Amino acid sequence: MSLKKKLKKPQPIPIEVPPQGIRVYVINIKQIYKAILDCLNGDFNKCSDLGLQVKDRLNEFEKRLLEFVCELNERCREFEEAKKDIAITLLWHILYTKAIELAKRFGTTKVPSPRSFWIYSDGTLKSLTSYVGGWTPCVICGAEPAVIKLAKKPTTAGEVTFDFRQSEGLPKDLNLEQLEENLSALENVFKPGESLGPYCLFKRTLYIVKRYRGELDFVSTDDVALNWKSSVVDSLASDPDLQIAFSYANLSSKLISKVDELRNVDKMHVEQVVKGILMPIQEKDIELSAKSLNISTEHLVNALSRILIETCINTSIGIDYNREPKARKLVDELLSYINEIGMSLKVFEEIMNLIKKPEIRGYRLPELCKILEVPVTFAILRSDADYIGAVHKGLKPKTLNEYINNLIAILKNALQGMLPSTKIAELSDKLSKLINIFDALSINEMPVTPARTAALSLTLVLQAITDAKIVKENHGILIYSGGDDVLALVPAQTALKAALKLRRDYGEDGVKVFVNTNPVEILRMHIPLGRSISIRFANLKDLMNVELVKAFEFLEGVAKEARWSFGFDDAQEKDTIIISDSRSGMRVVLPLGKGFALTEAAIALALLVAPGTLSSGFSEDYWSMVSGMEQAPSNALRKIFEFVLKRNVTRVEKIKLDDEIANMLKNWLDKAQNCSVEIGKGKERSNLFEQVANLVAIVRRHI
Known part of the structure; x- marks a missing residue:
């Protein structure tokens, strides 16, 4: 049976049920409006049903409304109309802020639940459908039972491939020999060892269709990883002065000469693989590219990266920078790419403008060329x-009281000289009375x-x-x-x-x-x-699903729990960026909002690792210096940080580059020493210098 027929087969298959239930709230707005009017007319029970805690305060409400509407403090015909106006205002406010609670009293709540995949009968769990066997979960969502389990087996090259004879859930009439002859096409959309539930299998099928029609923005995470880097390499390969060195044909020839396993592989095929990885607007899959060459992914990435770096160095090293336009152009191009990464960071641009001067050249060529590595x-x-x-x-962002008082101040300033002071005072008094009216209804927002x-x-x-x-x-x-x-x-x-x-x-x-x-x-x-x-x-x-969850957990559990102190009683909560690394396990928190300028300068400092202006060993140097001194005074940590910074800046002949960079960062150093963060209440505080040292350690792995 074909996959299409299998998905359409009229059985109670779980794909017809969404993996998560939804809540539906239905509210009778007419009933709520009537309840608001009843509340304003003295029905305490209706007020309570609406969530308005106004017991013993309705008399105060009527008094304040009377003062606002009827100048003589006696009931006037506008009084009842004013109540209706307030009821209309409260209707939207209450609906928008208390909808879920209101549905329990003025409507209904429905919570459809996804159907079970198994039922308990005769002391055992029995499947509701013949497609479900065993307890293997879907590797994508983890919430559904797998209906297709693609087994895997090792290859002679040390990789893994499909083992169709041990797989489960495949149609019985499937031609396995024909399938094995088209492994490369299958590996584009499925991975050996995958177990997919019905809903995720459906989404994967939809993905195949959309990819075939050209309706996808990207095919895999390889496209994302290589998107920026491929544009960099392609611009070098297209440059008239550099295209010979960085042409795809030249890079392919070098790859063949470096990798013994490629000596007998067709050169045109190798060039197509190199283009597929390095050219923009190509579907990229490094793993499949490596398999097509019968080498490991790591071998291909390392070899191609080494060739790109060596080509870069050999094009520049040993050549007079001031006389050879090719060398100068390559270095300038690479520096411009790094400058693009830190674009809009003022201090970074200032430092880059300094180090790229021909008479200074405050960068290290081997580090600079690493920007061409295959990511x-x-x-x-x-x-x-x-x-x-x-x-x-x-x-x-403001309470009603703060908002009205701000509005009064704005109006007084705007109307000064346009209206008599008595009229402005009357208007201000009217606005102040609004606060009292809503306060009597327990509404302070x-x-x-x-x-x-x-x-x-x-x-x-x-x-x-x-x-x-x-x-x-x-x-x-x-x-x-x-x-x-x-x-x-x-x-x-x-x-x-x-x-x-x-x-x-x-x-x-x-x-x-x-x-x-x-x-x-x-x-x-x-x-x-x-x-x-x-x-x-x-x-x-x-695993993408795991990393997506981690990104969200760190956002909610760390960034939004951050409490920053900037000294002199200046503080903020939340408004934080957290940067984490899946392999090293390191994480960094930096302030936004009031501390935005501090974070910009911190990132600018970390990015100096890219051109080799700052040593990649900066982090370890700082950690060893402050080991056991975490609770030292902030001014002492500042001096240590500046000392470590200066001795990790590359040396040049013309100027003391370490002093120049330290001076450019002086304002940041002065403010950073008073900046610290606490994640959650009562937790140990961490200073900004520690976070920046961690940031450098993460940035050097990825930039």
């Missing part, structure tokens, strides 16, 4: 706005109105578009952008730059959009709150 890592980028739920419910909700929704829509553009500009693949949160895959080299841009552009007052190619400035709601970000550096062979 085997990428970054998962996950961001989420801080307190956005509270903003939706009117709890942030900003009332959520349809206009405010619409403004916030528009802001988040525009932010989602901005975020998508940022991810694309940084050679990444957007998975989701919702305005407040982002999930994307980006090359390791552009991850830090993309993350800073996502935070910098979050909640701007104005955004530029294009209508028929004409730029239009749209004023949007300002969100003066933070946005926490998680960067998870992962290896191509890591």
Whole structure:
């Protein structure tokens, strides 16, 4: 039976049931509006049903409303109309902030649950469908039983391949011999050893169809990992002065000469493999490329990286930089690529402008050429706005009292000289009385109105578009952008730059959009709150579902639990970026918001490892110096950090580069010594210098 027929077979197969249930809340709005009116007219029980704690305060509410509407403090005909106006205002506010609770009293709640895959009968578990056998979980979601289990076996090359005769769930009439003859095509979409549940098998089938139709933005994480780096190598291969050295034909010839196993492989095939890895706009799969050459993935990556680095060094070394345009052009190109990684970091640009001067050349060529290595890592980028739920419910960024007082101050300033002072005072008094009216109803937050909700929704829509553009500009693949949160895959080299841009552009007052190619400035709601970000550096062979979970866990459990201190009673919560590495297990937290400039300079310092201006051994040097001194005074740690920094800066003849860089970072060093972080209440504090040392250790692996 074909896979298509198997999926369509009319049986109670689990694919017809989504893997997760959904909650449905239905609310009778008419009943709620009537309950609000009853509450405002003195029905305490209705107030309680609505979640308004106003017992013994309704008299106060009527008194305050009377003062606001009827100047003589006697009931006027506008009084009852004012109650209805407040009821309308409260209707949207209560619906928007208490919908789930209201459904229990003024509606209904439905929670559909996914059906079980097994039932308990006669003392044993029995499957509901013939497709389910045993307890092997789906390797993708872990929530479903596997319906197809692709066994694996070793090959003579030390790799693994499919063992179809030991596999389960394959159609009985499948021609295994024919399948084994087309392994390369099958390995494009399935992996030996995979066990897939029905829902994930369906998604994989959909993936195959979309890939065949050319509807996919990317095929695998290899595309993401190589996206930026392939554009760098391709630009060198296309340069008239450098194309001979970096042509794909030349690189292929060198690869054949370096790898004994390729001596008898067709040269054109090797060149196609090299192009497939290094050329942009190609479907990239390093593992399949290695298998087609009958060598291991590690062997291919290491050999190709070594050839690229050697080609780079041989093109530049031993040549007079000032006289040989080829050498000068290559170095300038590589420095420009590194500069692109740190673009928008002011201090980084200043240092790069200094070290790339021909008379200084504050870089190390072997380190500089490592930028051409074939990457085997990428970054998962996950961001989420801080307190956005509270903003939706009117709890942030200001209380009603703060908002009204700010509004009064703005109006007084704006109307000064336009209206008599007595009129301005009357207006201010009216606004102040609004606070008392809502306070009597136990509402201290900003009332959520349809206009405010619409403004916030528009802001988040525009932010989602901005975020998508940022991810694309940084050679990444957007998975989701919702305005407040982002999930994307980006090359390791552009991850830090993309993350800073996502935070910098979050909640701007104005955004530029294009209508028929004409730029239009749209004023949007300002969100003066933070946005926490998680960067998870992962290896191509890591399990994607595990790393996605880790990125989210660190975002919620670390970044959003961070409490920063900047000295002199200046502090902030959340608004943090966490950077973690799947292989080393290291993690770094850096402040955004008030500490954004500190983080920019910290990242700029770490990126100096890329051109070799800063030694890659900086982290170990600092750790050994402060071992046992973690609780030393901040000014002492500052001196140690500066000392280690200066002795790890590369030496040049013309100037004392270590002093120059230390002077450029002096302002940062002064402020960084007062910066520390606590993850969760009561936890041990960590200083910013320690975080930067960890950052350098992570950056040197991925940039």
